[in-house]
Amino acid sequence: MSDTTTTRTIDRLLFGDNQFFGVNHMSEEKARAQQIRFQDLDAIMHVLDDAYNEGVTTFMCTTHDRIAEVCDRVSANPDRYPDMRFFPCMPYAHKYANAITDEGLLGAIRRFLPEEGLLDSIARGTSSLARKDIEGITTLLIDAEMKMFANVSTPVIWLQNVVVDLLSGLGFTEAFRIFADHVKTRYGAEPGFITMNLPRTLDELERAGVENPLVCSNINKLGFRMSGGVDSYLDALGKRPFRAVAMSVMASGAIPAREAIEWVCALPNLEAIVFGASSRGNIAATVRLVDEYWQDR
Structure with a gap:
């Protein structure tokens, strides 16, 4: 089935959440310090407020349990966050493993399934298991992940790289179509792939019939965590019909910010940049650099 959805315009800067959950690809010490710092919701909200005040109003986040608290805070304060949008990235595998350990399989199912669709979800899941129907199981898991975002805006929903790359390696491209179709029909959102x-x-994605897809990947001049190398990415950016979202543009700090942003903003086919920061100064500096180098796109 082809994707004929009209292309959405997304913000050119998206704010990521790695810093909130102790993810740093260069420094374990810095990762631990950030994890400790952001144990408190107010600390997370302070940084999100800084980003929002700098005009970065899209939060590209995992479905970590703590994000549910952020969603609740935002939905409870619509006057403070009238333009706040969330781009959920799913699944967050540790969440399921921990829930099953703590609550058992049935407890985990009750915890994650959307209440309004519980019976429908159970029916889908039961029939899916009986028929070995991957589509039903997949949509069931998507709905479970989306439960925490019920009261906030989610115009783009992403499939995480841990699943995308596994499915790609297995050659199970049909799963990409299933994900894309369900995200569009149930949530009125655009599917994205990391x-x-x-x-x-x-x-x-081309084999699956997903046209002009929104795809997020590491894109930086050092080739940091870019499987296949810089040249193959540049070739794709110049020739392939897709919309690129660049992450790790500074290669976890290995490239100076100005150099990194100047390079990535000159690339063709770039839809957006996702970045993380933990201070308003760094957020503001990134915004200024992108404003300087992202010209007439």
């Missing part, structure tokens, strides 16, 4: 191997994922 990958560590951009050229291969574009091939698989």
Whole structure:
């Protein structure tokens, strides 16, 4: 089935959440310090407020349990966050493993399924298991992940690289179509795909019939965590029909910010940049650099 959805315009700067959950690809010490700092919701909200005040109003986040608290805070204060949008990235595998350990399988199912669709979800899940129907199971899991975002705006929903790259490696491209169709029909959102191997994922999305896809991958001049190398990514950016969202543009700090942003903003086919920061100064500096180098796109 082809994707004929009209292309959405997304903000050119998206704010990520790695810093809130102790993810740093260069420094374990810094990751631990950030994890401790952001144990308190107010600390997370303070940084999100800084980003929002700098005009970065889209939060591209995992479905970590703590994000549910952020959603609740935002939905409870609509006057403070009239333009706040969330781009959920799913699944968050540790969440399921921990829930099953703590609450058992049935407890975990009750915890994650959307209440309004519980009976429908159970019916889908039961029939899916009986028929080995992957589509039913997949949509069931998507709905479980989306439960926490019920009261906030989610115009784009992403499939995480851990799943995208696994499915790509297995050649199970039909799952990409299932994800894309369900995200569009149930949530009125645009599907996005995160990958560590951009050229291969574009091939698989093309086979699945997902046209002009929104794809997020590491894009930086050092080739940091870019499977296949910089040249293959540049070739894809110049020739392939897709919309690129660049992450790790500074290669976790290995490239100076100005150099990194000047380079990535000159690339063709760039839809947006996702970045993380933990201070208003760094957020403001990134905003200024993108304003300087992202000209007439």
